[in-house]
Amino acid sequence: MPKQNQYEFWPKIVLPIPNMSPSNTTIRDVARLSGVSPMTVSRVINDSERVSPETRRRVEEAISELGYVPSRLARGLSRQRTGTLAVIVPDVANPFFTAVVRAAEEVARRADYQVILCDTRADLNVERDVIDELIAHRAEGVVIAPVSDRSAAQLRRLAEFGVPFVLIDRTIPEIDCDVVLGDSTGGARQLVEHLISLGHRRIGFIVESDDVSTARDRRRGYEAALSAAGIALDPALVAHAAPDPSGGSAGMRRLLELEDRPTAVFTVNNLVALGAIEAVRAAGLEVPDDVALVCFDDIEYASRLYPFLTAMEQPAQTFGTLGTQLLLERIEGRGPERRHEVVLPGEFIVRKSCGAK
């Protein structure tokens, strides 16, 4: 079990480092070598039509001979556009966001945009810093799953700087922009109704703070399902916790300590479910026998190995694809005046954790 600083003294091997000397070839070097002006070289590297085939050939030869690669910095500064856009998520390690990010990158790449991926770790301050960096970088647009409603300030900042953005997974009350959402309310309702149909009456809910739209919407769905079934809402059954495994554990522990503890629990997402399950087991109980459990979002690899979580699976890739497409439309001015609000239905997947036969 390596300790953190075990590698303070690295094992060393005596081998030469390759000779690295920055080769700073510029457009002028290419121009000189091919006997034309920098402007002509510029035309060649930008596939402008107005270059004679012969000149083009000579320039291209010089380029490959010199191993010239145009500087994006200079080009960006001069053109006043960077061809870069950003994807910001609260946690890349969450399989849901991992999928979102991959899809977004794919679309961006195909449209010839570079993408900068930013992980805020659900930290508002990191998010602020990251957004400032992106402004400094003159990113042309941002696809973002914001930390919470309090991200509004930084988004307004983006808007001030004329950087278009689209929200994914989460809305923010005062922010009007394109947005790609899951059907949180409907999905939650469906999950909870399923538990009710299984005979549960005391159903817990582990959820993050109310300033995240998905948390609010899913709570709404939870309440709607209960009320439709004539079950009174018991505030003690709603446990607020961080939206990660340790939050899930903490939340579940609190629910289990209740006098009249729930027989079933709905967690706001996959990672919370994970922690909740661990807490159940730590208490010497079992899912679903002692506590049934349903949640939002799947954990793909886990489910492939062991189909356990009954979940409302959201089409993560589509969040990324669509979000990026909408963003590209805005960037390229093709977007309509009115904003898009896309709501993607989830897929209800019944597995073992809910205890359905």
Next chain:
Amino acid sequence: MPKQNQYEFWPKIVLPIPNMSPSNTTIRDVARLSGVSPMTVSRVINDSERVSPETRRRVEEAISELGYVPSRLARGLSRQRTGTLAVIVPDVANPFFTAVVRAAEEVARRADYQVILCDTRADLNVERDVIDELIAHRAEGVVIAPVSDRSAAQLRRLAEFGVPFVLIDRTIPEIDCDVVLGDSTGGARQLVEHLISLGHRRIGFIVESDDVSTARDRRRGYEAALSAAGIALDPALVAHAAPDPSGGSAGMRRLLELEDRPTAVFTVNNLVALGAIEAVRAAGLEVPDDVALVCFDDIEYASRLYPFLTAMEQPAQTFGTLGTQLLLERIEGRGPERRHEVVLPGEFIVRKSCGAK
């Protein structure tokens, strides 16, 4: 079940888009407003000492009044350094690399570097393109888990451009540079010896192509364990496959079709194991009863939900941390002449898939 183009016609909501007009405030605007020269403003934003407190105050006031954010493009072009480094992995969605990436980003951020994350999808061409982009961006260094030995060309290209890089997880024969590795050979040997100690004699191996160093090294460990136990190597038991779940399935299917099929299988990594298990189940068999299984790398969330895979877990975060630290040393010229080669031991975790009691 949403079809791909169901969203060709997005639902629209009539809401105004915030008025976005690019605010192009430059250092000169700030200079003008605060009544100093651009140079003084530059000094202020760079925390240079040589500015009187009063001037500094006025400048800072102007900055916040104008909402000025210095352009990284211009700064980079002028300073001839971008403060950007890149992390390249073959698959961010692989929990192992997800962890690597997060750790790397953390270290980079603390050293005030921006990081660009690139996912090559194990595609050599994507890798080449990505590296070209990074050169164009004038990234200052690269931490890379290369696709295969054939990545050598693009790494040499990096070196030509004076971009330092460190290899993680995988070495490349002709490339001498800092590298952070796991103990593939030793780890593989330990895994296979464990299977042997459980009584297995026919042990299969599902592995990717031999031009990836980890594949070679793990095969070496596999063979060493067999030979130490006096078990003859049967080439039919070594299945080559893509290093992902579908590759794992394909590989396992081939092994199961053998006349004298293996009673245990070692897979080169976590994702291959996943596919292999699916194939076993699809064949109506069970792990570990019909086929025992061990692999490299854990699938964290899956294991938390259901501790199943017997695996050689590698300290992924340390790969990222150390790799980035080494890179930073190189970038900042603090690195020693000789290269570092760090080999991190794995942790052998016995769970159910190997069938140990």
Next chain:
DNA sequence: CTGTTAGCGCTTTCAT
């Protein structure tokens, strides 16, 4: 402590 002068490497605009 502050300002001036030159670029950084590319592209835009306008000539030719």
Next chain:
DNA sequence: ATGAAAGCGCTAACAG
């Protein structure tokens, strides 16, 4: 079809 001049926004290197 090609080139010259100017400038994108910033900072290094010198003044003063």
